[in-house]
Amino acid sequence: MKRNTWQREAVRAALADAGGFVSAQALHASLREGGSTIALATVYRTLTGLADEGEADSLQQEGELLYRACTPGSHHHHLICRRCGTTVEIEAQPVEEWARRTAAEHGFTRAEHVVDIFGLCARCTELADRASRP
Amino acid sequence: MKRNTWQREAVRAALADAGGFVSAQALHASLREGGSTIALATVYRTLTGLADEGEADSLQQEGELLYRACTPGSHHHHLICRRCGTTVEIEAQPVEEWARRTAAEHGFTRAEHVVDIFGLCARCTELADRASRP
DNA sequence: CGGCTTATCGAGAACGGTTGTCAAAACCGT
DNA sequence: ACGGTTTTGACAACCGTTCTCGATAAGCCG
Ligand SMILES: [Zn+2]
Ligand SMILES: [Zn+2]
Ligand SMILES: [Zn+2]
Ligand SMILES: [Zn+2]
Numbered sequence: 001m002k003r004n005t006w007q008r009e010a011v012r013a014a015l016a017d018a019g020g021f022v023s024a025q026a027l028h029a030s031l032r033e034g035g036s037t038i039a040l041a042t043v044y045r046t047l048t049g050l051a052d053e054g055e056a057d058s059l060q061q062e063g064e065l066l067y068r069a070c071t072p073g074s075h076h077h078h079l080i081c082r083r084c085g086t087t088v089e090i091e092a093q094p095v096e097e098w099a100r101r102t103a104a105e106h107g108f109t110r111a112e113h114v115v116d117i118f119g120l121c122a123r124c125t126e127l128a129d130r131a132s133r134p
Numbered sequence: 135m136k137r138n139t140w141q142r143e144a145v146r147a148a149l150a151d152a153g154g155f156v157s158a159q160a161l162h163a164s165l166r167e168g169g170s171t172i173a174l175a176t177v178y179r180t181l182t183g184l185a186d187e188g189e190a191d192s193l194q195q196e197g198e199l200l201y202r203a204c205t206p207g208s209h210h211h212h213l214i215c216r217r218c219g220t221t222v223e224i225e226a227q228p229v230e231e232w233a234r235r236t237a238a239e240h241g242f243t244r245a246e247h248v249v250d251i252f253g254l255c256a257r258c259t260e261l262a263d264r265a266s267r268p
Numbered sequence: 269c270g271g272c273t274t275a276t277c278g279a280g281a282a283c284g285g286t287t288g289t290c291a292a293a294a295c296c297g298t
Numbered sequence: 299a300c301g302g303t304t305t306t307g308a309c310a311a312c313c314g315t316t317c318t319c320g321a322t323a324a325g326c327c328g
Contacts, residue, residue, distance in 0.1 A: 001274085001275070001324090001325075001326095002275080003274095003275055003276065003323090003324050003325070004324075004325095005275095005276065005277080005323080005324075007276080007277070008276090023314085024314085024315080025313095025314075025315095037278090038277090038278090039277065039278045039279070040278090040279095040315095041277080041278070041279080041280095041315090041316080041317090042276080042277060042278075044314090044315065044316075045276085045277085045316090048316095060194045060197075063194070063197075063199075063285085063286080063313085063314075064313090064314060064315090065314085065315085079236065079237065079240055079242060081242070082244075088240050090236055092232060092236070094228065094232060095229060095232060095249075098226060098228060098229060099251055102213060102224055102226070102251060103213065103251050103253050106213055106222050106255075106256075107255065107256030107259070108213060108215070108251070108253035108254060108255055108256070108259075109253055109254050109259045110216075110253050110254050110259075111251055111252065111253035112251070112252050112253065113249070113250065113251045113252070114248055114249070114250045114251075114252070115247070115248070115249050116247065116248045117233055117236060117237050117242070117245055117246070117247045117248075118245065118246050118247070118248070119237050119242035119243055119244050119245035119246065120242060120243050120244050121240075121241065121242055122240075122241030122242070122243075125241070125242075125243045125244075135295095135296080135297095135303080135304080136304085137294080137295050137296075137303090137304060137305065138295080138296095139294070139295075139304095139305065139306080141305080141306070142305090157285090158285085158286080159284095159285075171307090172306090172307090173306065173307045173308070174286095174307090174308095175286090175287080175288090175306080175307065175308080175309090176305080176306060176307070178285095178286065178287075179287090179305085179306090182287095197284080197285075197314085197315080198284085198285060198286090199285085199286085
């Protein structure tokens with residue numbers, strides 16, 4: 001049976017709080033920052049759990065897994081700021097269809113797809129420009 | 135200056151030989167298999183080099199980096215068999231445009247995108263079906 | 269409200285892929 | 299062939315993640 005622990009709630013809250021994609025370690029750090037005594041392994045376990053249950057999205061960037069709170073059950077993709085992690089959920093029917101069709105055309109079955117866009121959000125763009133041209 | 139060593143050539147050849155995405159370790163193993171005495175670190179270094187120079191594509195799957203020989207300079211995406219690693223290069227102008235437009239609409243700049251389709255190729259599909267329904 | 273069962277937790281060790289270190293070897297323009 | 303520089307190889311170090319296992323505490327039943 002699944003149990004409700006304050007640790008699980010803390011991770012859920014911190015994840016929702018983060019607003020964008022964050023690593024398990026970063027989340028753990030921010031929890032400790034806030035006075036929690038939660039263990040790193042627990043953060044890892046909880047995040048994998050949330051991702052399995054569809055309460056969080058995950059993606060790999062530069063060798064580490066990032067997680068983000070996510071509306072359960074809906075299929076969508078992300079527009080992610082490389083600098084600050086801010087994330088926008090995007091739906092793209094045309095891409096869905098294109099993926100399905102392309103896979104079928106080549107005889108592929110059980111097709112899944114990874115579609116993500118990385119860039120600099122408006123704010124980070126401005127900051128970067130200001131920094132490079134003083 | 136960049137030098138030509140037999141190790142670099144061996145990696146290039148083995149990579150071309152593989153035909154699909156392979157891990158550095160797998161490539162190293164198959165090289166030793168073939169009698170080469172090349173070191174693992176060299177395989178890693180060479181692969182990162184090739185990827186930087188655009189001679190190889192790379193992607194992350196389940197915590198490890200996979201590489202594939204790749205026509206240099208061209209932007210494209212992949213249709214990858216989860217089982218055997220067979221890869222098909224695909225171009226998708228509509229997706230390129232959609233990605234560019236979506237990023238711009240949300241004020242994102244310097245946008246790059248990841249678009250890959252994973253599935254079972256025709257052969258692996260057949261094998262899987264045969265195995266599950268004897 | 270106590271016990272009891274058992275999922276979950278914490279601390280640290282272990283793991284696997286990758287990168288760093290540095291002396292020795294290989295490369296290449298001369 | 300020579301000498302400055304790059305690259306290699308063996309191994310240690312790294313880093314994110316997972317495993318182990320005794321301790322803890324959630325939820326259930328009486
Ligand atoms: Zn940003
Ligand atoms: Zn999709
Ligand atoms: Zn296949
Ligand atoms: Zn593209």
